[in-house]
Amino acid sequence: MRHAAWCDRGGRVSIVGGETTGSEAVTPLANAWRFDPETARFVAAAGLSVARTLAAPVPGDDDEVLLIGGQTAAAPASARLSTWSAADGELPWQDLPAPRVWHTAHRLPAGQTLVVGGEDGNGGFVSDLLILEPSR
Numbered sequence: 001m002r003h004a005a006w007c008d009r010g011g012r013v014s015i016v017g018g019e020t021t022g023s024e025a026v027t028p029l030a031n032a033w034r035f036d037p038e039t040a041r042f043v044a045a046a047g048l049s050v051a052r053t054l055a056a057p058v059p060g061d062d063d064e065v066l067l068i069g070g071q072t073a074a075a076p077a078s079a080r081l082s083t084w085s086a087a088d089g090e091l092p093w094q095d096l097p098a099p100r101v102w103h104t105a106h107r108l109p110a111g112q113t114l115v116v117g118g119e120d121g122n123g124g125f126v127s128d129l130l131i132l133e134p135s136r
Contacts, residue, residue, distance in 0.1 A: 003029070004057035006065055011037045014045065014065070016084055019053035028053040028073050034086055046089030050080060056105035058113050063087070066132070068115055069100040077101040077121025081132070100126045 003018030013035040020027045028051040033042045048067075055070030055078075064085045072078050077099035082092045096115075103118025103126065115130040 002053045004055045004065075004067060004070075006057050006059045008059065008063055013037075014084075014086065016045075016057075016067070017048055017052045017055055017070070019071075026053065026071070027051075028071060032084070032086075032089070045086045046084075048084070049082075049090045049092070052078065052080065054101050055080075056103055056115070058105050058107050060107075060134075066093075066105075066113055068105045068113070068132075069096060069103055069118065071101050071121075075099060075121060077119060096130065098126065 001019055003015050005013060005015045007013050016032040018029045030048040030051040032045040032047045034045045035042050050072055052070045052072050055067040058066040064083050067082050067084055070078050079095040079099040081096050082090050084090045099121050100118035101121060103115055105113055105115045108114055111134040113132040118126045120126050
């Protein structure tokens with residue numbers, strides 16, 4: 001539940017992170033899976049280095065996806081910014097200027113990523129927007 005999922009140009013679906021919920025607690029997950037439509041099977045892929053839920057995924061031109069913010073076991077909102085690919089797993093970028101969760105993110109035509117709103121993890125709303133450049 002609350003995982004990041006996207007479809008690549010080859011029709012494969014990648015699913016990373018997510019959470020399990022107990023009676024009172026949310027437990028973020030570090031798992032990653034790929035669904036191959038040719039075999040109709042899920043296969044385990046390289047997982048996340050930090051378990052995370054509610055990260056916003058933004059697929060790139062290749063099989064790499066940008067994962068933005070979310071929630072970890074240590075923080076109700078995360079400033080974590082990383083890429084993920086089935087081949088390499090998660091590779092960290094520089095953190096966001098401030099943590100955010102429940103935000104949206106979209107790739108712009110020039111290759112940048114627009115990150116809008118969300119919550120700061122303390123019950124407040126994040127009112128700014130970020131434009132992330134495609135390079136690390």
